[in-house]
Amino acid sequence: MSNAAPARRRSLRERIGFRERIRDRDTAVYGILILLALMFPLVSYNITEGTAWISHATRAGYWVLLAIGLNVVVGFAGLLDLGYAAFFAIGAYTYALLASPQLASSPANHAVHISFWILIFVSLMMAALFGAILGFPTLRLRGDYLAIVTLGFGEIVPQLFYNFDQWTGGINAVGLIDQPLLPAWVQGPWSGDPEFKIVSPFNFNTDPVAYYVLVCFLVAIAVVLVTNLYNSRLGRAWMAIREDEVAAAAMGINTVTTKLLAFGIGASFSGFAGAYYAADVALVSPDNFLFIVSITVLVMVVLGGMGNVSGVIIGALVMYYLIFILIPGLPEIVTGFASNVGLGSLNQSTGDWPGLGEETQRLNFIIYGGILVAVMLLRPQGLLPSRVREQELKHAAVQEEEAAIEMSHA
Amino acid sequence: MALLELEGVDAFYGRIQALRGVTIKVERGEVVALIGSNGAGKTTTLRTISGLMHPNSGTVTFDGQDITRTRPSRIVELGISQSPEGRRLFPRMSVLDNLFMGAYSRNDKPGITSDMARVFQLFPRLQERRTQIAGTLSGGEQQMLAMGRALMAKPKVLMLDEPSLGLAPILQETIFSIVREINAQGTTVMLVEQNANKALEVANRGYVLESGVIVQTGSGRELLASEEVQKAYLGM
Numbered sequence: 001m002s003n004a005a006p007a008r009r010r011s012l013r014e015r016i017g018f019r020e021r022i023r024d025r026d027t028a029v030y031g032i033l034i035l036l037a038l039m040f041p042l043v044s045y046n047i048t049e050g051t052a053w054i055s056h057a058t059r060a061g062y063w064v065l066l067a068i069g070l071n072v073v074v075g076f077a078g079l080l081d082l083g084y085a086a087f088f089a090i091g092a093y094t095y096a097l098l099a100s101p102q103l104a105s106s107p108a109n110h111a112v113h114i115s116f117w118i119l120i121f122v123s124l125m126m127a128a129l130f131g132a133i134l135g136f137p138t139l140r141l142r143g144d145y146l147a148i149v150t151l152g153f154g155e156i157v158p159q160l161f162y163n164f165d166q167w168t169g170g171i172n173a174v175g176l177i178d179q180p181l182l183p184a185w186v187q188g189p190w191s192g193d194p195e196f197k198i199v200s201p202f203n204f205n206t207d208p209v210a211y212y213v214l215v216c217f218l219v220a221i222a223v224v225l226v227t228n229l230y231n232s233r234l235g236r237a238w239m240a241i242r243e244d245e246v247a248a249a250a251m252g253i254n255t256v257t258t259k260l261l262a263f264g265i266g267a268s269f270s271g272f273a274g275a276y277y278a279a280d281v282a283l284v285s286p287d288n289f290l291f292i293v294s295i296t297v298l299v300m301v302v303l304g305g306m307g308n309v310s311g312v313i314i315g316a317l318v319m320y321y322l323i324f325i326l327i328p329g330l331p332e333i334v335t336g337f338a339s340n341v342g343l344g345s346l347n348q349s350t351g352d353w354p355g356l357g358e359e360t361q362r363l364n365f366i367i368y369g370g371i372l373v374a375v376m377l378l379r380p381q382g383l384l385p386s387r388v389r390e391q392e393l394k395h396a397a398v399q400e401e402e403a404a405i406e407m408s409h410a
Numbered sequence: 411m412a413l414l415e416l417e418g419v420d421a422f423y424g425r426i427q428a429l430r431g432v433t434i435k436v437e438r439g440e441v442v443a444l445i446g447s448n449g450a451g452k453t454t455t456l457r458t459i460s461g462l463m464h465p466n467s468g469t470v471t472f473d474g475q476d477i478t479r480t481r482p483s484r485i486v487e488l489g490i491s492q493s494p495e496g497r498r499l500f501p502r503m504s505v506l507d508n509l510f511m512g513a514y515s516r517n518d519k520p521g522i523t524s525d526m527a528r529v530f531q532l533f534p535r536l537q538e539r540r541t542q543i544a545g546t547l548s549g550g551e552q553q554m555l556a557m558g559r560a561l562m563a564k565p566k567v568l569m570l571d572e573p574s575l576g577l578a579p580i581l582q583e584t585i586f587s588i589v590r591e592i593n594a595q596g597t598t599v600m601l602v603e604q605n606a607n608k609a610l611e612v613a614n615r616g617y618v619l620e621s622g623v624i625v626q627t628g629s630g631r632e633l634l635a636s637e638e639v640q641k642a643y644l645g646m
Contacts, residue, residue, distance in 0.1 A: 233514070240500050240511050247498035250460060252486030252515030252563065 029310040029384065030223070037216050041209060055208040058280055060320040061215030062273040067300040067316035068222045068309060069269025074298065075307035075386070076235060077262035078242030079139075080147040083154020084297055087267035089289035090130050091123040091274020093161060093168065096284040098122070099178040106167045116180035120275040127271025128264040135263035139256060142245070154294050158286040173285030177278050179204040180214065204279070211280050218276060219313070222269055226309050229265065238262055296323065303375055305382030314384050322371060327364050331357035411474060413438045413598055414459065414490070414567050419468035421451075421458050421622075428454040429465070430622045436567065441589065441599045443613035443630065445606040445643060451622040452602040453495045456569050459600075460492055461485045473566065487515045489566035493556040493573060495602075501545030505536055508544050508555055512562030521564065528595075529558040532588055550581040557585075561592065568592065569600045574608060586612050606643035610634045618643075 044053035066088060073081045097103060097112070098119055104111035114122075138149045161168045168174060185202035188195065204210045229235050237258045240248040249255050278284050296319065304315015335347045335357040349355035354362070375383075414436040421429040429451050436442045446452050457463045459470055461482040470478045477485055491512070500508050509529060513522045530537040533554040539547060544555060553573055560568055570589065574582040586608050593599050603609035610616050610630040618626040618639060626638065633639050 236503075236507060236511060237514065239503055239507075240514075243500035243502055244498050246462065247494060247500065248511075249462060249482045250486070250492055250494055250498070251511050251559070252483045252491075253511075254481070254483045 026310050029314070033310070033313065041212060051208045054212050056320075056325065058208050058211040058215055059324070060317055061212070061219060062277045062280070063297070063300065063320050064219050064313055064316040065215075065222055065273035065276070066270055066297045067304065067312045068219070068226055069266050069273070070297045071266075071301050071307065071309065071312045072226060072229070072238075072269070073262050073266035074301055075312065076230065076242070077238040077259060077266075079259060079262060080143065081150045081263075081266070082147050082291075082294055082298070083134075083150040083152070083157070084266075084270060085289040085291070085293035086134075086154045086157035087127040087131055087270040088274045088277070088293065089157050089161060089286070091127045091271030092278040092284045092289070093174070093274075094123040094126045094271070095119045095275040095278040096174040096177050097168070099279075100174055100176050102169060102174045102176075103167075105169075108167075113178055116178065116275070116279055120272060123275035124268045124271040127274065128268035131264040131267025132260055135260045139259045139263070151291075154291060158289050161286040161289075168286075171286070173283055174278075175283045177282045177284065179282070180210075180279055182210075185210060215276060218272060222272065223309060223313070226269075230309065234258070234261065299372065303372070303382060305385040308382070308384055308386035311382055311384030311386065315382065318383065322368070327368055330364065330367065331360040334360045412436060412471075413473060414600070415469075415471040416455070416459070417469045417471070419455075419458060419465045419470065421454055421463060421465045423454075428622050429458065431468070432619070432622070432624055434617055434624070436598060436600055438566075439593075439596070439598055440614045441593050441601060441612055443601045443603060443606075443609040443616040444619060445603055445609055445616060445633075445639075446619035447604065447643070449621075450619040452619055453571055454622075455619070456492055456494075456571055456600075456602060459485075459569065460490060483515065486563055486565075489564075490569065491560040491563035491565040491567075492569035493553075493560040493571060495571040496575075497552050497556040499544040499547075499552055499555055499559070501543070503544055504541055505544055505547070505555055506540045508559050509536075509562050512559035513564075515563055522562070525562055525564055529561055532561075532591065533558050550577055550584075553577060553581075553585060554588075557588070557592075561597070565597060567598045567600060569602070571602045572604065573601070574603065574605050582608060604643075606639065607634070610639075 040057060041054055044057075045051065047053075066084065069087075070081065070084045073079050073084070095116070098114045099112070099116065101111045103109075134150070134153050138146060141149060162170050165171070181204070182202045184198055184200040187197055187199050187207075202210070204214075237248065237253045240251065240253060241255055241258060245255055248258075277288075297316075300316040300319045301312050302315075303319060304313065305311025335355075338344060338346050338356050346356045349358065353359070360367075379385075412435040414434075416432055416434040419429050419432040420427065421432075432451070432455060434442070434444070434455070444452050444455060454463070458465050459472075459477075461477065461480055461484070464479055468478070469476055472485070472488060472490060475488065477488065480488075500511060503511070509526060510522075513525065516522055530540075535551055536554055536558055539551060544552065547555060557568075557570065557573065560570075573585050573589070577585065582605070589599060589601065589612055601609050601613060610633050613630040616628065616630050616633045617624050618633065626633065626636065628636070
């Protein structure tokens with residue numbers, strides 16, 4: 001009995017070393033993500049003989065950026081922001097106005113065309129600035145009250161873009177937005193050329209592969225920045241404020257500036273995403289930044305694992321797949337399945353029955369909601385929870401073992 | 411000149427006056443106890459000193475500097491830290507991270523490392539539990555962590571709000587002997603307690619607070635012997 005004890009103690013210590021193990025898990029997740037990101041264009045090109053999937057990936061990319069940014073505000077600092085799409089809109093409009101013919105028909109009477117590579121940082125600054133401007137008067141509010149004010153801000157900003165129509169074109173949207181330019185680029189079969197060749201200079205135009213590479217870089221930069229922030233003194237201060245604001249103040253944290261930084265830095269990533277988005281779709285309208293966008297990003301963050309960067313990325317990708325690929329494609333899948341198993345008659349509409357495909361289409365929000373509820377019931381901590389949540393859950397097991405050891409010694 | 415001095419402090423919660431003309435002096439190297447029943451204004455006094463609330467009139471002076479309206483983060487930097495009422499740890503951060511938060515106002519890495527060693531020497535239990543999540547510690551360990559965290563700010567004055575609250579008598583004993591040790595190492599301590607007996611045993615001097623007014627003051631021994639204190643707080 002007494003011989004077995006040291007061995008068991010060691011296993012206990014190993015189990016307490018979760019921090020290291022979970023850091024390993026993060027490395028593994030990022031490794032897999034990088035590998036997938038590299039293989040994805042080739043594999044999908046060969047499977048679909050086209051770039052449809054790659055186009056999807058370029059769009060999933062800005063959702064990932066948005067989720068990473070909102071995670072700073074909600075996951076790290078614990079400030080519930082329901083108007084995050086507003087900053088996305090500000091980033092997108094900053095790029096759209098300064099890189100399109102739009103301002104020629106405005107009171108300024110002069111079109112501005114600035115390079116994407118400069119404007120992406122201008123957009124970032126603008127979003128961060130507005131994050132700070134919103135934060136300044138409102139951060140004295142807490143919890144639910146802050147959420148309501150951010151909700152209001154999220155409603156106001158698209159309205160402003162509607163109503164300042166002599167500048168923004170209002171409901172007519174801003175179109176003909178410039179694409180990024182690069183001095184050189186490689187093209188090949190994926191862009192319709194029979195063989196590899198170097199294009200110089202290169203315009204992104206509608207080449208999804210180029211956008212895919214760009215967004216992968218942006219996400220990588222965002223991940224590096226956010227991970228460093230998380231492990232910094234500022235990151236720890238955010239966590240402390242999330243845990244207990246009064247105690248944080250008593251530790252000497254200036255809570256107002258620290259929360260302001262969370263808002264500003266969180267918003268800056270959506271500025272990044274906004275500029276990229278405007279360049280990719282080349283058309284920016286106030287309708288693209290409604291409440292549903294804020295909520296979708298929030299769902300990505302919560303479902304992925306609030307506070308954990310790799311989890312949030314997975315959450316964004318899973319949600320993108322769910323909302324934009326799986327659910328819209330569901331009627332086709334269901335009708336196909338029905339005729340394969342000999343229930344093809346269900347696909348015909350008769351009387352009140354609209355046909356299986358149409359019925360699925362009508363139920364799509366119920367299906368979406370059902371999936372969300374199911375995921376949150378099965379994994380309340382998110383798909384890939386943060387270290388702390390993991391440790392909290394495992395802690396109970398360690399304590400039990402410890403009690404058992406103490407018993408055997410008594 | 412006293413290290414920390416409150417002079418005629420009035421403080422309000424909305425329209426309710428919590429402190430009336432409170433005057434307290436804490437000399438360098440002392441342990442000063444502030445005793446009183448629930449709602450007497452003990453915690454309010456500490457909140458006023460640490461800048462979490464500001465008095466309506468009166469002054470707070472620390473080390474010759476007026477800190478009456480100074481913001482809390484600056485006061486921690488100047489050298490006053492506290493283990494707040496109810497401990498208020500960061501429950502989902504590890505023991506180590508909680509201690510690092512205590513040193514948030516400092517930038518001297520070697521100093522932080524040596525203070526960490528000092529905290530672990532005072533509370534060996536915390537070293538054993540350093541990777542554990544603070545919310546999962548026992549009550550006594552949480553109190554130790556709250557004190558250790560406050561010490562990490564390298565304070566000139568350490569303020570402890572009810573350190574013995576809710577602890578078993580044997581643990582209370584441990585906590586008070588550690589308070590003595592911290593004081594012996596050169597930190598001035600301001601101790602707020604309902605457990606008047608224990609607090610006055612440790613303290614050089616004490617103040618008795620009743621409905622926001624200082625009603626009695628004297629050395630720890632004098633107060634322990636005083637009839638009113640015995641009746642009101644020691645149950646004799």
